[in-house]
Amino acid sequence: TKTSNLGYQVLADRITNGQITRIVVLTGAGISTSAGIPDFRTPGTGLYDKLAPLNLPYPEAIFSISYFTHTPEPFYAIARARHPGNLKPTISHAFLALLAKKNLLHFLFTQNIDGLEEDAGVPVDKLLWTHGNWKSQHCHKCHAEYPDDLMKNAIRAGEVPYCLKTECGAAVKPDVVFFGQSLPAEFEDRQKMAAEADLMLVMGTSLKVAPCSQLPRLVKEGVPRILINMEGAGDMGNRGQDLCILGTCDNGVRELADALGWRDELETLWKD
């Protein structure tokens, strides 16, 4: 399904003829589902529908800092499944790398913590992990560092790692942003880049979690916004220049690549 008073091809042509040069992208869990990581909120398959055995007060508690501080076990019960390792980026990730290669990626905000954007070749200075990432971990109380190898063991075993400082002993947490924690300090400054966009692309997110959910609203009126997602999200589609491509992200980027004349290049980049 596509809706816009701007034709699909018109937008693609504006990119290829150089009228559009500053594309700001916001991604969420939906760009990584085809890599093997279920999203959060899709009924039936999303993580939040699978947590009943853990007896949480509400599903998001599993990523809530106030809950984690007294009950860290549920997070570690699912950590391994959320962080399987050795995943291959999807063609949607490759599309983002292609935008960067063509100097069209102004900035990428990702809510994902899987690191697949970087693996696909998006330069790290062009992206912000708005919800942190799994590359490091600290004690959630005293913020002492914790060794990578011990963390790996804990995740593999599904056991809670505890701070090595004997006077502390609180649970260690990967440096991902939990509900109740601040986003990386960089976010404040970087979010201004949404207003600099001459095209915004929103992919694979339900736009249910602030403040990232607000980024598409920061795009200037009159600037086109594209949503590629299984379902509608936020206010995408409400502006006259919006284009909603409903379906999988991978199909959506392939269609876009066709319209741009980049299809072969995209497939090649993805396979390499």
Ligand code: OAD
């Ligand atoms: P959600 O699970 O809320 O939304 C994922 C969106 O992607 C949904 O709208 C799906 O319909 C769509 N989707 C799923 N698979 C897709 C596919 N293959 N192609 C296209 N669309 C697809 O995930 P996020 O919006 O990323 O934060 O969630 C935002 C934040 O909430 C997460 O970063 C996480 C979570 O709680 C924290 O835990 C702090």
